[in-house]
Each structure stands twice: as structure tokens, then as C-alpha cells.
Amino acid sequence: MTEQKRHRILMVSDFFYPNFGGVENHIYYLSQCYCNDSCLWESIWCAIYDWGFESLLHSVEAVSDAKYIAYFFGTLPILRTILIRENISLVHGHQAFSTLCHEALMHARTMGYKVVFTDHSLYGFADVGSIHMNKVLQFTLADVNEAICVSHTSKENTVLRSGLSPEKVFVIPNAVDTAMFKPASERLSRNEIVIVVISRLVYRKGADLLVEVIPEVCRLYPNVRFIIGGDGPKRVRLEEMREKHNIQDRVDMLGAVPHAQVQSVLISGHIFLNSSLTEAFCIAILEAASCGLLTVSTRVGGVPEVLPDDMIVLAEPVPRDMINAVGKAMRMLPMIDPQMMHLRMKSLYSWFDVAKRTELVYDHALRCTDENLLQRLPRYLSCGAWAGKLFCLVMIINFLLWHLLNVLKPPEDIEEVPDFVYPHHQHEEPPNLEAKTREDAGSKPAVAIFPVRRSYCFRRHLLHQSAFAVETFVELMK
Amino acid sequence: MEGIIKEENSLPSQPKWRKVAYGGMQPGYSDNYTDESFLEGMVMNANVVKRDMLKVMQDSISISQYICIVALVVCVWSYTLGSTVSETTLLLLDSCLLGLGFVVLILTAKRLSLHLLLHYLLNIAFFISGLYILAPIYYTLTRSISSDSIWALTVLLLLVHLFLHDYSGSIIRPPGALTNPTLTSNISLNASIVASVLIASRLPSRLHVFAVMLFSLQIFLFAPLVTYCVKKYSFGLHLWFSSGLMVVALGLVSTLHTLLFGLLLGLLVFVTFVCPYWLIRIQEYKFEINGPWDEAKLCFDVTE
Numbered sequence A: 001m002t003e004q005k006r007h008r009i010l011m012v013s014d015f016f017y018p019n020f021g022g023v024e025n026h027i028y029y030l031s032q033c034y035c036n037d038s039c040l041w042e043s044i045w046c047a048i049y050d051w052g053f054e055s056l057l058h059s060v061e062a063v064s065d066a067k068y069i070a071y072f073f074g075t076l077p078i079l080r081t082i083l084i085r086e087n088i089s090l091v092h093g094h095q096a097f098s099t100l101c102h103e104a105l106m107h108a109r110t111m112g113y114k115v116v117f118t119d120h121s122l123y124g125f126a127d128v129g130s131i132h133m134n135k136v137l138q139f140t141l142a143d144v145n146e147a148i149c150v151s152h153t154s155k156e157n158t159v160l161r162s163g164l165s166p167e168k169v170f171v172i173p174n175a176v177d178t179a180m181f182k183p184a185s186e187r188l189s190r191n192e193i194v195i196v197v198i199s200r201l202v203y204r205k206g207a208d209l210l211v212e213v214i215p216e217v218c219r220l221y222p223n224v225r226f227i228i229g230g231d232g233p234k235r236v237r238l239e240e241m242r243e244k245h246n247i248q249d250r251v252d253m254l255g256a257v258p259h260a261q262v263q264s265v266l267i268s269g270h271i272f273l274n275s276s277l278t279e280a281f282c283i284a285i286l287e288a289a290s291c292g293l294l295t296v297s298t299r300v301g302g303v304p305e306v307l308p309d310d311m312i313v314l315a316e317p318v319p320r321d322m323i324n325a326v327g328k329a330m331r332m333l334p335m336i337d338p339q340m341m342h343l344r345m346k347s348l349y350s351w352f353d354v355a356k357r358t359e360l361v362y363d364h365a366l367r368c369t370d371e372n373l374l375q376r377l378p379r380y381l382s383c384g385a386w387a388g389k390l391f392c393l394v395m396i397i398n399f400l401l402w403h404l405l406n407v408l409k410p411p412e413d414i415e416e417v418p419d420f421v422y423p424h425h426q427h428e429e430p431p432n433l434e435a436k437t438r439e440d441a442g443s444k445p446a447v448a449i450f451p452v453r454r455s456y457c458f459r460r461h462l463l464h465q466s467a468f469a470v471e472t473f474v475e476l477m478k
Numbered sequence B: 001m002e003g004i005i006k007e008e009n010s011l012p013s014q015p016k017w018r019k020v021a022y023g024g025m026q027p028g029y030s031d032n033y034t035d036e037s038f039l040e041g042m043v044m045n046a047n048v049v050k051r052d053m054l055k056v057m058q059d060s061i062s063i064s065q066y067i068c069i070v071a072l073v074v075c076v077w078s079y080t081l082g083s084t085v086s087e088t089t090l091l092l093l094d095s096c097l098l099g100l101g102f103v104v105l106i107l108t109a110k111r112l113s114l115h116l117l118l119h120y121l122l123n124i125a126f127f128i129s130g131l132y133i134l135a136p137i138y139y140t141l142t143r144s145i146s147s148d149s150i151w152a153l154t155v156l157l158l159l160v161h162l163f164l165h166d167y168s169g170s171i172i173r174p175p176g177a178l179t180n181p182t183l184t185s186n187i188s189l190n191a192s193i194v195a196s197v198l199i200a201s202r203l204p205s206r207l208h209v210f211a212v213m214l215f216s217l218q219i220f221l222f223a224p225l226v227t228y229c230v231k232k233y234s235f236g237l238h239l240w241f242s243s244g245l246m247v248v249a250l251g252l253v254s255t256l257h258t259l260l261f262g263l264l265l266g267l268l269v270f271v272t273f274v275c276p277y278w279l280i281r282i283q284e285y286k287f288e289i290n291g292p293w294d295e296a297k298l299c300f301d302v303t304e
Helices: A022-033 A053-060 A072-085 A099-110 A128-141 A152-162 A207-220 A235-244 A259-266 A283-290 A319-335 A338-348 A351-367 A373-381 A387-408 A433-440 A462-468 B002-009 B053-081 B087-108 B114-141 B147-164 B183-200 B206-233 B235-256 B258-285
Strands: A007-013 A041-048 A067-069 A090-094 A114-119 A146-149 A169-171 A193-198 A224-229 A251-255 A271-274 A294-298 A312-315 A454-460
Touching (some): A007 A351, A072 A387, A090 A099, A099 A387, A114 A128, A128 A387, A146 A152, A193 A259, A193 A283, A193 A319, A235 A251, A259 A283, A271 A319, A283 A294, A283 A338, A294 A319, A312 A319, B053 B147, B053 B206, B053 B235, B114 B183, B206 B235, B235 B258
Parallel strands (some): A041 A454, A114 A146, A224 A251, A294 A312
């Protein structure tokens, strides 16, 4: 098994680890699953970072010197070096509004690599922003080998936006680290029902809906208390609501909650309330369910697919309906056992399952036939009367640039990184992510084992176009 | 709950595909399996309104009407500049228009409110005295700008005014209207006022300035309100009133210049006949997609 060639995947996204969100989570846990010798895959990260990088460095005790990189064609030299040096077999881009991801996929295709793209969000079709976004996505997906979406609704959306054939789009949901999100050891008393809300307080997450729902629920059920975690522009509105209805003592506003503390907030409640107006998958619901909370959520996007009907109460994004759903959830509450719920979540979602399914997609992608530029151009041309020609032009220029680079710095001159032997022996016990994270859960839960030994991080800056030639080399996990 | 899990596991060998994300890969179906129910939730052209030609043409009358009103203002300006109309005639015209406007407002109002009327009268009194005091300033404000620039700017500003004008409502919020005036309609009004100020500096006396400014402000501020009230009162009256205005405007413009007459006539035909036909023709290219991925719209107003 170890004789077989290990494949290296380059994970590309603007969204990088110390920040926390759906995409960061997904990349982090997926990479972590490939972090052992028995696996034929190994991932390398490539990301843009803006803040929090220093804290990442502290946590893994590595030294780094991040470089500025340019835009668009400007990223070709550096990506080419990374691809050759790391002996990459496949490039995996994440998230439709990550510019680095689009650029990397374009360059990787020019150089003949196989690429996979994961879409984590939903987009409409009507406003100017989404029309532009969809055109960019169409450009990238015109020549992608396989695409992954996080829910069936997201697949429908992506197929419509990009014109990709549905057979090329796989549905692989996110998962939840059940070892990290465990319910409280003893059941909470039901004399007082605590409803937890954890989300960014912005329009898209339905903060305005909360403003309408919370006072009414407080009025109808005198034994209900709210805990609201999260910060954002709508926080002021919620605070105003609290004062207007004089319910300061029943609505706690915690402000921003770091991801490591989300679990401790979740286990202090009975019901989790999600009021998003749009959501491709919603990891927050999984985290809540894993902590044994009953979820009340709006019926938007991919949310109805996320949990079985007896673990979630869905409502239309209308205050009246939401209030009824909260009432229904309160009636269901005596039937809910958090420990049972947690065990069920363990059987329903696992990152290992996600990793295994993603491997199948990688296999699919690697089996695709190689194509030269002339075979690929017609696909770009079919993207639109004007856009198609523009896309072709971009690809041709990129192709020429690549050949120029090959002359200036032949690939043979770039030293390849030797294969890495992991310090722990895998055949003593099967690598178990959960066991490992559980050991460290007390002290530093988020960075139990760092999933990659190398990651490349860049800062974007137009003025430093000339300074990007040397890539950053972060030696992680020595 | 244990029972439910067991039940799920012991389903027949080829269970039906379900549109769910939990529970790992569904047995018998790969991850890129596309069910028949794929895109079932998609709705195409849900919000498209079928329009018929006559209705669109009738709606376009509001635009033609306002274009005529602006053409009339331009006529009055040029007659005053050419000294065909004296300042006394102009003042008489102003007071006539003011009286007429009030009569229309009173007649079309559903219930006559003395309070509202007093409110209007008081405001107009302030407005007129303010304008009289400011007239000397307007008289010299843009004097130093060359005449060519004045004409060019005025034409440009009037075009901006016509382009951004709110043809469905009125800049002065009529009693009973639901929405506030928008930013573009405010820009439009300001453009027209600046145009009047520019013109004022080319007039021979301060009284002229006062009369012309009063006239243009009356029209630009209150004509939309009056036409809005007329339209709300009776659509037939609105049509008659508009066609009357069109005839008068065409007649007056023809005395200015034949080319201008042709331009206005062409514009009116274009707005009333060509544009509605065009709109209905391009309706068939409408392609609107809605589905479960759309961001939910809140059913209540969010007031900051």
C-alpha cells in the first residue's frame, strides 16, 4: 500500500484557517483526514490571509515570511513553482468568491493539471453582483474536471449558474467534529427553557427576523430565556428591541463568540434558533445538534436536507411561522435526549466519510483524459457571445505566459520536495481523528494536530508585483 | 429514537433516493446521481406581467404630458428672454397658474381639509416672499458665466431633469401617497432649479427674474402634484388634459422654430407609440429564474 504513489492535492482558497467559517472548517477537517500514512492523499494549502496569521504561527511554532502577490496573470509564476515543487497531482479550489481559487484553477488547467472545485454558497440570478459572479464561475467551471457542492439545493444552483452538466457535480455535505461538540454531561432542568442563537448579526442571517420573533416568544412563554452570541451591524437593533420591550433580563447578548467557546455556549441551551435568509448548508445547525440541542430553523436553501425531520423544526422565514415553530419545539423538548441526539449525529455525519467520498471525486478527476489547449478552447467559446471570446483570449495569453516561463525558468530547475514520512506508525492502530482530538480537547482544542506540513500564504498587494517571485515556505510540523 | 435508526438501516435493498445530505452516501446511488426531481423547485418567469399595448400606451401618456410641460416652460423662457412677454404679463400668468392649481387641488381632493389648505397657503406665502428677497441674488449669481455655457448647461440640466424625473409620483408628497420621493427625483428637481437660476441671470430686470423664477418653480414643483391629483381623480380627465397640453405645447413650439416642433413631435410619437411596442417586443426575452436557493425576502419593513 505504501509502495503506491501518494498523490498531493493543493487546496486553494482565500479563506484560511485561523479565521473560522464553513469553508475554513471544511478545508481544515478534510486535510486533517488525509494527514496519515495509510492515506494515498496528502494536502498542501495555499491561501490568502489577512488577519490572524500571527496567531496561527504561534500555535504551530513555525517561522514564516509572507510575500505579497499580484492579481490574475501575476499569480502564474508563483503557482507554477508551487505546483512543480510540491509535485502536485490535483488542484482543489474552494468557494466561488475566492479570487485566488479562480486564478489557481485557471493556471492549473493551463499547465494541464486536473482540477476540482467546491462551491460552498448559494447565489441568486437577479442583481448585478450575482450576474458578474456567475459569469466568473462559468469561466472557471467551463474547464473544471469535477465540481462538488455541499447540498442538493446548492448543486441545482451551481448547475444553473455555470451550465455544467449535472453528472459532473457531486454532492458531498459538510460534517461536524462530534468529538468537539459534545452535549453537557447532565441534562439541564426544563423549568427555564434557554434558546440559543449564534450567528453573525447581519441581514443575511436574518437578524431582523430575530427582532420580530424574540419579543413575541418572550411574551407568549414566560419561562423562556434567550442567549445571543455573535456580533455585527444589526446588534444595535437587537439591543434596541431588548430595551423597547423591557426584556434585558431575559435576553443575554454575548457579543462575538470564538469558535473554541461555541460548544460551551451551546450546551447551556435547550433549543438552537437559526434565522438565516439564505444558507447552502449551515454547519451551525450540525454543531448545535451534535451538542444535543433541538434546532428551529428557517426553511431556506439547503437547510431542509441537513437533518432528519425529528431533529429539526422548520418554518418559513415569517415571524408568525417562526413563533409557532418555537412553540412546537418546546412541546417536542421532553422527547429529546441530548446524549441520544449526539450519538445519532455521530452516525449521520463524519469528516472521514466526507474525506472518503471526496477521494472518489479525486479518482474521477484523475481518470479524466488529458486535453490540449485546442480541445479546451471550444468549451470557453460556448460561454457566451462576447464573454466566450474574452475567455478564450485570456486562456491563450495565459498559455503563452506559461511557455515563456518554461523558457525563462525550466521546470527541471525547480527542486522537488521529497516525500514526507509521518512520525507516528499507522499500522499499530488505525488513525483516528476523533481519538486524537479528544486527547487534546482540554488544552488546545482547535489545533490538536495540524493537518498539513506545508502551507503557502500570501498577502495581496498590487504595488508589490515584483516582490512575489520567491514563495513563502512555512515549515509546519517538523 | 433507537428504533428509528434501526428502521432506516433495514430498508429494502434499493431504497428510494432522498433529497437529504445526512447519513453518508446513499446506498446504491453515487454522489453525482441526478434524480428526476432535479431542478423541480425551479420556477421560471414567476413575476413577469403580461402587458397589453393599449395599457402601456395609456401609461406612457404621463411621460408625454410632462415633456410637454417642460416644453411650455422653455417657450415661456425664450419669450421672456426675447422680451415678447413683459414682466407684468408674466406675473399675471403666475397668479393665474397658482389659482388654477389650487382650484384643481380642491376639486380633486376626496375630502376638503381646511387645515391642509391653510398649511399649503402659508407655505406658498413663505415661498413667494423668500423668492422675492432672493431675486437680486439670482439676477447676478451666474452673470459672469458666458452665454454659450449658460445655454449648453441649461439644455443639459433639463435633459437630466427629464431623464431622472419621477413620472409615477410627485416630488411633493401628496396627501395619501405611501412612498417618499426617491433620491433620483430629488436630483431631477435640483437640476431643473439650477437651470432656472442659470436662465435668470440673462434677464433684463429683477422683477423679470422674480417672475420667471416663480413661474419655473411653480411648474417644476407643483405641476407634478397637480397632474398626479388629476390622474388619481379621473383617468379620462387625465387623458383629455394631456392631449390638450400636447396641442398647446406643439402650437407654441412651432412659433419658436420648425426644427424644434419636429423634434418635439418625434419625441412624443416615440414615447407614446414606439416605446410601448418595443417594451412588449422585448418581453419575450425575459428569463427569470427563481428557486429554493433564493435569498428569502422579509415580509415586513425593516426600519433602522
